[in-house]
Amino acid sequence: MSPHHHPSEDILTGYSAGALEPGFGLVVAAHVEVCAHCRARIGAFEAISGAALKALPRADVGENALANVMARLDAPVEPVAARDVRPFIERLPLKPKKWIAPGVWVAGVDTPRAPTDRVYLLSVASGGLTARHDHSGVEFCTVLSGAYRDELGVFAAGDFAAAENELNHQPIVEGDETCVCLFATEGRLKPQGLLGRIAFAYANV
Numbered sequence: 784m785s786p787h788h789h790p791s792e793d794i795l796t797g798y799s800a801g802a803l804e805p806g807f808g809l810v811v812a813a814h815v816e817v818c819a820h821c822r823a824r825i826g827a828f829e830a831i832s833g834a835a836l837k838a839l840p841r842a843d844v845g846e847n848a849l850a851n852v853m854a855r856l857d858a859p860v861e862p863v864a865a866r867d868v869r870p871f872i873e874r875l876p877l878k879p880k881k882w883i884a885p886g887v888w889v890a891g892v893d894t895p896r897a898p899t900d901r902v903y904l905l906s907v908a909s910g911g912l913t914a915r916h917d918h919s920g921v922e923f924c925t926v927l928s929g930a931y932r933d934e935l936g937v938f939a940a941g942d943f944a945a946a947e948n949e950l951n952h953q954p955i956v957e958g959d960e961t962c963v964c965l966f967a968t969e970g971r972l973k974p975q976g977l978l979g980r981i982a983f984a985y986a987n988v
């Protein structure tokens with residue numbers, strides 16, 4: 784998988800510094816896991832911040848520091864958990880699916896988040912409707928399977944999209960495959976129409 788749409792430099796810097804809200808970081812993580820290009824960009828940021836740290840004056844070290852480090856080396860090593868190799872979607876702590884229209888379901892993701900944020904999966908079958916909506920807050924999206932098209936182009940599995948401010952769009956599913964996307968949105972998103980309001984309400988359960 785080789786995504787074509789990537790997070791901006793600001794978003795990726797915030798992600799690698801751990802500065803994003805957890806739900807938003809999760810959406811970026813879904814992209815980074817399948818994007819060698821962005822993993823290389825993150826590696827470059829970390830090399831730069833590592834070099835910056837080395838350039839700082841050395842801190843004074845207490846006289847017990849060496850003994851403390853040696854004691855830690857002697858401590859039993861915690862076993863490292865085996866890496867979970869299931870697909871990203873299967874590792875998400877999903878709440879129950881809610882069908883909101885023919886071919887369309889939404890499931891909240893049980894992850895730490897700011898009270899006004901929503902983190903959820905939206906699955907839309909080929910030919911299914913999506914909700915036209917406005918943005919006055921920020922919305923991050925990573926496509927987990929299938930593809931959609933909107934005014935900005937086609938977004939396929941692995942692609943990342945960030946929407947904010949006056950974007951008003953109605954994505955449509957591209958191709959025959961069901962499109963599943965992971966979203967994090969700030970509470971100020973303004974869904975339009977009944978479907979949009981239902982999806983947004985369910986995303987918060």
Ligand SMILES: [Zn+2]
Binds near residue numbers: 789815818822
């Ligand atoms: Zn990328």
